[in-house]
Amino acid sequence: MHRHDASDCVPKLELRAVRQRYRGSRGETLALDRMDLAVAPGESVAVLGPSGCGKSTSLLAACGLQRPTEGEVLVDGAPLAGPRLETALILQDFGLMPWKTVEQNAALGLQVRRMPKKERMSRAHDALRQVGLDEFAKAYPSELSGGMRQRLAMARALACDIDLLLMDEPLSALDALLREEMQNMLKRCWREEGYAQVLVTHSIEEAVFLGQRIVVMTPRPGRVAKVVDNAEMVADDWRDTPLFFERCRLLRDLLRAEAQAGPAEKPAAQEGASHA
Numbered sequence: 015m016h017r018h019d020a021s022d023c024v025p026k027l028e029l030r031a032v033r034q035r036y037r038g039s040r041g042e043t044l045a046l047d048r049m050d051l052a053v054a055p056g057e058s059v060a061v062l063g064p065s066g067c068g069k070s071t072s073l074l075a076a077c078g079l080q081r082p083t084e085g086e087v088l089v090d091g092a093p094l095a096g097p098r099l100e101t102a103l104i105l106q107d108f109g110l111m112p113w114k115t116v117e118q119n120a121a122l123g124l125q126v127r128r129m130p131k132k133e134r135m136s137r138a139h140d141a142l143r144q145v146g147l148d149e150f151a152k153a154y155p156s157e158l159s160g161g162m163r164q165r166l167a168m169a170r171a172l173a174c175d176i177d178l179l180l181m182d183e184p185l186s187a188l189d190a191l192l193r194e195e196m197q198n199m200l201k202r203c204w205r206e207e208g209y210a211q212v213l214v215t216h217s218i219e220e221a222v223f224l225g226q227r228i229v230v231m232t233p234r235p236g237r238v239a240k241v242v243d244n245a246e247m248v249a250d251d252w253r254d255t256p257l258f259f260e261r262c263r264l265l266r267d268l269l270r271a272e273a274q275a276g277p278a279e280k281p282a283a284q285e286g287a288s289h290a
């Protein structure tokens with residue numbers, strides 16, 4: 015059901031020739047150079063690339079928190095002027111407020127939207143139920159395990175009726191088994207809710223488990239090097255199929271080749287059938 019081709023509809027998110035230059039204490043850094051990416055409504059895209067290639071920078075541009083030096087960011091075909099209510103960003107540290115309870119944290123996005131308290135709490139509780147945290151509504155984040163904090167960050171996004179979820183290595187602090195469990199939850203929520211999502215990760219397995227398309231970036235300055243079609247990821251037993259392991263191997267080879275080639279000046283190449 016979640017099969018979309020970015021070419022046959024207006025993308026939910028589009029980065030067009032995005033260039034990002036930073037001026038820092040160590041001089042100027044070109045983080046992104048002509049980064050192009052289109053994500054269809056309801057599509058799940060995973061982004062892999064070497065450290066420092068501009069993955070987080072792409073997400074900051076996509077959520078409207080940082081205006082690119084050059085290029086365009088479009089949502090539903092219109093230029094993005096700043097953060098929008100229907101986009102959620104989940105970071106590695108989850109951005110939880112330690113002085114607020116679980117239910118208050120889950121309702122935070124709705125509070126920002128000025129929703130009346132009763133409705134806000136009811137929606138927050140629905141979202142907490144969805145991620146299996148309803149019994150902890152009155153607890154504080156410090157009383158939660160890493161996996162539970164992750165689920166709380168997810169509940170906060172789900173409560174807001176989002177159509178675009180951006181995630182920057184949201185599972186990297188978790189141990190291997192918990193990480194798999196959380197990957198299952200991310201896939202279940204995405205399938206149930208139908209939002210588009212972009213997942214930045216260092217884990218090849220995670221990208222292959224969660225991305226319908228997998229974008230491989232060049233080393234800095236980052237841009238799209240390859241796009242791998244991974245539509246089979248919707249299969250229920252995907253993680254245990256031979257094709258899953260084959261895809262992981264293909265991506266490992268692509269990442270190695272990119273690292274050896276260095277920053278690419280060539281146009282983005284295509285693996286598989288879909289389009290960047």
Ligand SMILES: Nc1ncnc2c1ncn2[C@@H]1O[C@H](COP(=O)(O)OP(=O)(O)OP(=O)(O)O)[C@@H](O)[C@H]1O
Pocket residue numbers: 036037038043044045063064065066067068069070071072234
């Ligand atoms: N605010 C900033 N000021 C100066 N330089 C920055 C800033 N933010 C990022 N950079 C630089 O831009 C480059 C890209 O950073 P970014 O965090 O987007 O990469 P990344 O691919 O997400 O890295 P990682 O995989 O290690 O998290 C890096 O060289 C980084 O040092």
